Amino acid sequence: MVNTLPCGHPGRAGSLRLCPHLAVEEPPPSTRHLTGVGTRYDLVCAECTPAALVDVCEACADRADQQSFPSGWHGEPEVLVRDRDLGGAWSTRACPVRPLNDDCLAPMPGHWLALTAEGFVRITDDDQWLVGPVELPEETYEDIRDIPDRPRRGLHTSRDGRFAAVVSDYGQFATVVDLDDWLTVLDLDRDWMDNELTRYPLAFLGDGETAKVVAATDWNRLDVFALPGGELLTDRETAAPQKDEPEPEHYLDYFQGALHPSPSERWLVTDGWAWHPVGIPLAVDLAAWLDGDRHAAEHARHLADRDDTWDTPIAWLDDNTVALQDTDGVELYDAGTGRRTGMFAGPAGRMWGHGGLLYVAAEAGLEVWDPAEGVRVGFLEGFTPIAHREGTFAELRNDQLRTWTTPR
Incomplete structure (x- = not known):
């Protein structure tokens, strides 16, 4: 019975x-x-x-x-803690390279790229050299809030290492450089409307002949460009509503934020917000968008209402599961359905997903979390990396490059 x-x-x-x-x-x-x-x-x-x-x-x-x-x-x-010995391999060497900030070291195949006051610097296991200078236009501080340390520079690199982008996080401009030919291939401008509240939305896609970049071209609009030519691949109409008229079908009243492509680039999560204000991460069906669904970016999947929380760490655990961090810890969402699939308390800091685990650069060191159990399983005290490449984490400070690589 x-x-x-x-x-x-x-x-x-x-x-x-x-x-x-x-x-x-x-x-x-x-x-x-x-x-x-x-x-x-x-x-x-x-x-x-x-x-x-x-x-x-x-x-x-x-x-x-x-x-x-x-x-x-x-x-x-x-907060569940069951730390164990993490193993892995360490490397430390002298490296007198000083990134502009913790967002200015990025992965390259087999090495790293830093953005310094002098420009781009390549960093290998045993050497470093200046590639060349790069500049962005001066900001137009119209109607901007006075928030300390904003705007500031950020650095992005393509998967194959051919392209790099310097962005004005919490600012207006970005530029994409072809490092092989040392050419500026794209200059971007997202206008000045409330951009001091979000990082510049930009992410590289593909590599080789499929290389692209997706970026903001207005406060509420994303576009995709082919590389290296910079051809616009997402031409469409997204006009704002006229006074006393209803909103057009494809108008998006949403402030775009940091972009996070899934590992296979099927999904693109944007960490933005909408009035009044509320943080609303959206999952764009990137595959559909590039396959001809012209307005997929305007009709993205709503993942969560986060009250007044946005511009927080986000990481992909697999091609469908994305981890969103807030003041209480981490929530896990399925990008395909929009459903929350888990949550756990504890993580606070920059996050990376690798091998099914979540790596968090906390204030006291690198934490390793098992999302399936919601448990911290390891801690590397005093090691606070600022970049990650295929299981290798890099810390660059005090004229030293220090890396830790997870067990294979």
């Missing part, structure tokens, strides 16, 4: 408990009450207390979790 649960349905109980008012087709708003075990929580509506919670079936629990728009937390999460 199958037991009937308090929600009125038979079957297995879901992974969280609810007050009875939430076990309905259209649940009211709720708050999350942490249980003290990891990040497990229950849902409670405004009329109830945790004493009223009941077990419900998996379908009712899932519907309430997805549709009751939980906001706010009660209690504290449990």
